[in-house]
Amino acid sequence: MSARNLFLGGSAAAFLTIGGACILAPFALAQGAVAVVTQAQVVAGQAGYIRACAGCHRANLVGGGDAPALGGAGFVASWGNRSTKDFYQFIATSMPSGAPGSLSEKAYADITAYLLAANGAKIGTTPYSKNTDVKVSIVANGKMPADFGKTAAPKAGATTASNSDIVQLNRRTDLMAPAFKLGETVHGTVKNYVDVSDEMLRNPSDGEWLMYRRNYQGWSYSPLKQIDAGNVKQLTLKWAWNMNEGGANQVTPIVHSGVIFLSNTSNTVQAIDAHTGELIWENRLGPVSVIAYGGTRSLAVYHDKVYVATTDAKIHALDARTGKEVWSHPLGNPNNSNTGGVMVMRGKVLTGLTGCDNYSKNNCYISAFDADTGNPAWKFYTTALEGQPGGDTWNGLPNLLRGGGDTWIAGTYDPELNTTYWGVAQTKPWFRASRKTGNAATLYSSSTLALDPDTGKLKWYFQHAPGESLDLDEVFERVLIDHGDQKTLMTIGKPGLLWKLDRETGKFLGVKETIFQNVFADINHETGAVTYRSDILNQKTNEWLSSCPGPEGGHDWQATSYYQPDDILIIPLSQSCVMIQGHDVEQKLGGGGTAASQKFFFMPGTHQNMGRLSAYRTSDMKEMWSWQQRAPFLSAVLSTAGGLAFVGDFDRHFKAVDARTGKILWQIRLGNTVQGYPVSFSLDGKQYIAVTTGLGGGSPQQKPTALLNEVHRAATGNMLYVFALPDD
Amino acid sequence: MTRHSIILAGLLFTAIPGVAFAQSYEAELDPTPFDATARDIVIGSIGDVSATLSGDTLTVTGKFSDLTSPASAAQLRTGLAKGVPGDAISTLMVSHGQKGTVSGTVKLTPAQIAALNKQSIYVRIDSEKAPDGNLQGWLEPAGERNN
Numbered sequence: 001m002s003a004r005n006l007f008l009g010g011s012a013a014a015f016l017t018i019g020g021a022c023i024l025a026p027f028a029l030a031q032g033a034v035a036v037v038t039q040a041q042v043v044a045g046q047a048g049y050i051r052a053c054a055g056c057h058r059a060n061l062v063g064g065g066d067a068p069a070l071g072g073a074g075f076v077a078s079w080g081n082r083s084t085k086d087f088y089q090f091i092a093t094s095m096p097s098g099a100p101g102s103l104s105e106k107a108y109a110d111i112t113a114y115l116l117a118a119n120g121a122k123i124g125t126t127p128y129s130k131n132t133d134v135k136v137s138i139v140a141n142g143k144m145p146a147d148f149g150k151t152a153a154p155k156a157g158a159t160t161a162s163n164s165d166i167v168q169l170n171r172r173t174d175l176m177a178p179a180f181k182l183g184e185t186v187h188g189t190v191k192n193y194v195d196v197s198d199e200m201l202r203n204p205s206d207g208e209w210l211m212y213r214r215n216y217q218g219w220s221y222s223p224l225k226q227i228d229a230g231n232v233k234q235l236t237l238k239w240a241w242n243m244n245e246g247g248a249n250q251v252t253p254i255v256h257s258g259v260i261f262l263s264n265t266s267n268t269v270q271a272i273d274a275h276t277g278e279l280i281w282e283n284r285l286g287p288v289s290v291i292a293y294g295g296t297r298s299l300a301v302y303h304d305k306v307y308v309a310t311t312d313a314k315i316h317a318l319d320a321r322t323g324k325e326v327w328s329h330p331l332g333n334p335n336n337s338n339t340g341g342v343m344v345m346r347g348k349v350l351t352g353l354t355g356c357d358n359y360s361k362n363n364c365y366i367s368a369f370d371a372d373t374g375n376p377a378w379k380f381y382t383t384a385l386e387g388q389p390g391g392d393t394w395n396g397l398p399n400l401l402r403g404g405g406d407t408w409i410a411g412t413y414d415p416e417l418n419t420t421y422w423g424v425a426q427t428k429p430w431f432r433a434s435r436k437t438g439n440a441a442t443l444y445s446s447s448t449l450a451l452d453p454d455t456g457k458l459k460w461y462f463q464h465a466p467g468e469s470l471d472l473d474e475v476f477e478r479v480l481i482d483h484g485d486q487k488t489l490m491t492i493g494k495p496g497l498l499w500k501l502d503r504e505t506g507k508f509l510g511v512k513e514t515i516f517q518n519v520f521a522d523i524n525h526e527t528g529a530v531t532y533r534s535d536i537l538n539q540k541t542n543e544w545l546s547s548c549p550g551p552e553g554g555h556d557w558q559a560t561s562y563y564q565p566d567d568i569l570i571i572p573l574s575q576s577c578v579m580i581q582g583h584d585v586e587q588k589l590g591g592g593g594t595a596a597s598q599k600f601f602f603m604p605g606t607h608q609n610m611g612r613l614s615a616y617r618t619s620d621m622k623e624m625w626s627w628q629q630r631a632p633f634l635s636a637v638l639s640t641a642g643g644l645a646f647v648g649d650f651d652r653h654f655k656a657v658d659a660r661t662g663k664i665l666w667q668i669r670l671g672n673t674v675q676g677y678p679v680s681f682s683l684d685g686k687q688y689i690a691v692t693t694g695l696g697g698g699s700p701q702q703k704p705t706a707l708l709n710e711v712h713r714a715a716t717g718n719m720l721y722v723f724a725l726p727d728d
Numbered sequence: 729m730t731r732h733s734i735i736l737a738g739l740l741f742t743a744i745p746g747v748a749f750a751q752s753y754e755a756e757l758d759p760t761p762f763d764a765t766a767r768d769i770v771i772g773s774i775g776d777v778s779a780t781l782s783g784d785t786l787t788v789t790g791k792f793s794d795l796t797s798p799a800s801a802a803q804l805r806t807g808l809a810k811g812v813p814g815d816a817i818s819t820l821m822v823s824h825g826q827k828g829t830v831s832g833t834v835k836l837t838p839a840q841i842a843a844l845n846k847q848s849i850y851v852r853i854d855s856e857k858a859p860d861g862n863l864q865g866w867l868e869p870a871g872e873r874n875n
Binding site: 082086089090091093094095100516518521533534535546548577578579597598599600601602603604605607608706707709 | 755756758759760761762763764765766767768771772807808809810811812813850864865866868
C-alpha cells in the first residue's frame with residue numbers, strides 16, 4: 001500500500017452494531033491524520049486483544065509485569081519512529097507471549113489496527129494489512145479517543161457458554177479447547193491423613209515435603225539417600241499426571257500422608273495418591289488463567305488444611321481431607337495477584353502480594369492470617385509509606401506513586417529467632433527516570449526484610465540495590481545457614497550477586513559475583529554498597545541502556561539448594577543481556593506499570609550458553625564447581641543425601657548431577673520444559689523424585705524462546721512426573 | 729576476566745616503556761540486540777575474531793557466517809563496559825558477503841588501550857539488512873573466556 005493510498009483512505013464511518021450495542025461513535029473520535037484501519041478491524045481487533053493480549057497488557061493498554069504499555073506516551077516512545085509494518089511484525093512473530101504466531105494473519109492485523117486506533121489512528125475505509133507501511137507517529141499520537149472501546153466485546157476470561165461457571169480454558173491462546181468447569185469437580189477423601197503440627201513443620205520427617213523449600217530454612221535438601229550416584233542411572237518413571245494447561249506452571253508438589261497436594265494453573269488444587277497417581281479430590285477455585293506468567297509456586301499444609309493463594313489475590317483454606325473450602329479472604333484489590341504462595345508459621349499463614357506495578361491506592365504488602373479462622377492478623381507495607389520509617393526515601397512521591405515492592409517468592413523462617421525473612425522486588429516503574437525518584441533508595445524495594453511473624457514488626461532490613469532501575473530485583477529465596485554460632489542468611493538476585501548477611505542483625509557479611517555483570521561499576525566488599533554504572537545513574541527515559549544480566553537474571557525464581565554435607569549452595573544461573581529503555585508514564589491512578597521495552601542479546605563471553613549451574617561453599621563463598629550449557633535451567637535445584645542434585649532445563653532435560661563435582665550422572669528428556677520445583681519423598685521405604693514440566697512465565701521463558709533458535713517445544717505439556725528406582 | 733588479570737594486563741603493558749609485549753585477545757561474534765522485528769534478520773549469524781596488541785597497534789582478524797544479507801561494514805568500537813555499546817574507534821575491512829572475513833589494524837590511544845584492558849572494546853559487523861549492527865563481540869584476553 002502506498003502512502004498516497006493511505007491518505008486516500010476515507011474517513012467516513014458506518015454504524016455497526018454487535019449484540020445491539022452501538023460501537024461506532026467511540027472509535028470515530030480518533031485523532032490521527034491518516035486513516036489506515038477500518039471500523040470492522042477495530043471491532044474485531046478489540047475482541048482479539050481482549051482474548052489474547054489483555055491478560056498481560058491489561059484492557060486499558062497500560063501494561064503490567066513484563067508486558068509493556070501499548071498506549072500513551074510509552075507506546076509513542078517505543079513505536080513512534082518505527083513503521084506500522086514493524087509493529088505488525090513484532091506482534092505477529094512474538095505474541096501472544098508463550099504462543100507466538102498462534103493467531104491468524106487476519107487476527108494479527110485486526111489487533112494491530114485496534115492498537116493503532118486506540119492510540120489515535122483515524123478510522124477509514126482502507127483496511128490495515130501486514131504490508132501497510134507508514135511511520136507510526138504519522139497515524140497515531142498515543143492519545144486514546146474519549147470513550148474509546150466501550151463496546152460489547154467480551155472481557156478477558158469471560159463466560160462464553162450459557163452456564164456461568166463454565167469458561168473456555170485459556171482464551172489467551174488456542175492451547176486448550178475443552179470446557180472447564182470450576183468448583184469441586186472430583187469428590188473424595190484422603191484416608192489416613194495426619195494433621196500437621198508445628199513440630200512437624202519445624203522438623204519435617206525425612207520422607208515428606210511439607211512446605212515450599214521443604215524446611216523452614218529454605219534448603220531444598222532431602223535427607224533421603226536410597227537414590228545415589230551409584231544407582232541413579234536406573235531411575236525409571238513410576239507414573240505421570242497431566243496438569244492444567246494455560247497460565248504458568250511453576251509448582252512445588254507438597255507431600256504428606258502419602259498424598260501429593262498439587263497446585264495447577266487456573267487456581268486448581270488437587271490431592272493425588274502418591275503411590276499410584278490416582279486423583280483423590282480436586283477443587284478448581286479459579287479464575288481461569290488468562291496470562292502467561294505468574295504461577296502458583298507453593299502451597300502449605302497445617303493442621304487439617306491446605307492453603308493456597310490464588311492469582312486473583314485471594315487466600316483460601318481447604319479441608320486437606322476433602323478439598324472443600326473452609327475459609328477464604330481477599331489479599332488485595334482486583335489488579336493484584338499472588339504467585340509466590342504461602343508459608344505457615346506459629347499458627348499464621350503468611351503471604352506476599354504481586355501486581356503492584358500500576359499506581360493504586362493499595363500499596364504492596366506482606367500479610368498474615370490466622371490459620372484456623374482466616375482472620376487477618378497483620379500487614380507489613382513493602383513500599384515504605386509517607387510518614388513511616390523509610391517513607392522519606394521516595395523523592396517526595398505520594399503514596400499513590402509508590403509502585404512495586406512486590407513479594408512474589410514465599411519467605412523462610414528461623415524458629416529459634418522467631419523471625420521470618422522475605423525478599424522484596426524492585427520499584428515500579430522499573431526506570432528511576434520513569435518513576436521520577438531520582439537516585440532515591442525507594443525502600444523497601446530490592447531488600448531483605450526480617451519480620452516478627454506474630455506481629456509483622458520489622459526487626460531489620462538490608463537493601464541490596466538501592467534505587468534499582470533495570471528489573472533486576474532481589475526477591476528470591478532467603479536460605480538460612482548456620483556456621484557454628486554464626487547464623488547467616490544467603491540470597492542471590494537477578495544481578496547474580498550472592499549475598500551473605502547475619503540474620504540476627506542484618507549485618508553485611510559478604511558478596512560474591514557469580515556471573516558476568518556490567519550494571520554495577522563498583523561493589524564494596526566491606527560494606528556491600530553497590531554503585532551503578534554512570535549511564536544508569538544518569539538515565540533518561542526513551543534511551544537504551546545495556547544490562548548484563550537482563551531481567552532473566554542472573555538468578556531468578558528457579559531456587560537454589562543447600563547441600564548440607566558439603567556446605568554448598570547449588571545455584572541455577574542464567575546468562576543473557578538486554579538493551580532496555582524506560583518510558584514516560586502518567587503519574588496518576590492506574591498509571592505507572594513497568595514501562596520499558598527490551599531487546600535481547602547473548603551475554604558476551606558465554607559462547608551463547610544461557611544456562612550455568614554453580615556451587616558455592618557458603619562458609620567462604622568459594623566457587624566449588626561450575627559449568628554452562630546452551631539452555632537455561634527452568635527448574636529449581638533439589639539436592640539429596642544420596643549425593644545428588646536434580647535440575648531441569650528449558651530444552652526439556654531433567655538431570656541428576658554429582659552434588660560434590662557437578663558431573664552429570666543421569667538425564668532424561670521430558671515432554672516439555674522442566675519447570676517448577678523438584679521434590680523428593682518416600683513411601684514404604686522407597687524414595688521418589690517428583691518434578692513438573694511447564695510452559696508460561698516471564699523473562700526466564702521469554703529470553704530463551706527468542707535467543708535459542710533451534711529449540712522447538714510443543715504448545716502444551718504441563719505435567720507431573722514421578723521417578724524411582726525399579727522395583728525389586 | 730578476573731580483576732587480578734585485568735590489573736596484570738595493565739601492568740604488563742605499562743611497566744616497561746618501549747618494550748612491546750604482544751597481548752592476545754579474542755571475541756565471539758554474536759547477534760546484536762534484537763526485538764521481534766529484527767530477530768529473523770540477525771538470529772543465527774555467528775563469527776569470531778582474534779586480536780593482537782603490539783605496542784599501541786591492535787591487529788584484528790576474524791571470520792563470520794550465516795548472515796541473512798551481505799556484510800556492509802565493520803568497526804572497532806568502545807563503550808562504557810563489556811556489553812555496553814558505544815562509539816566507533818575505527819573502521820575495519822569486511823568481506824561483502826553473507827560469510828567472510830573481517831580484519832584491520834588500528835592504532836589505539838592510551839585511553840583506548842585502557843578500555844581494551846577493561847574489555848570495553850568490541851567489533852561490530854553491519855549488514856545490508858542490519859545496517860546498525862548484525863554481529864558484535866567484546867574483546868577479552870585470549871584463553872580467559874567463560875567455560
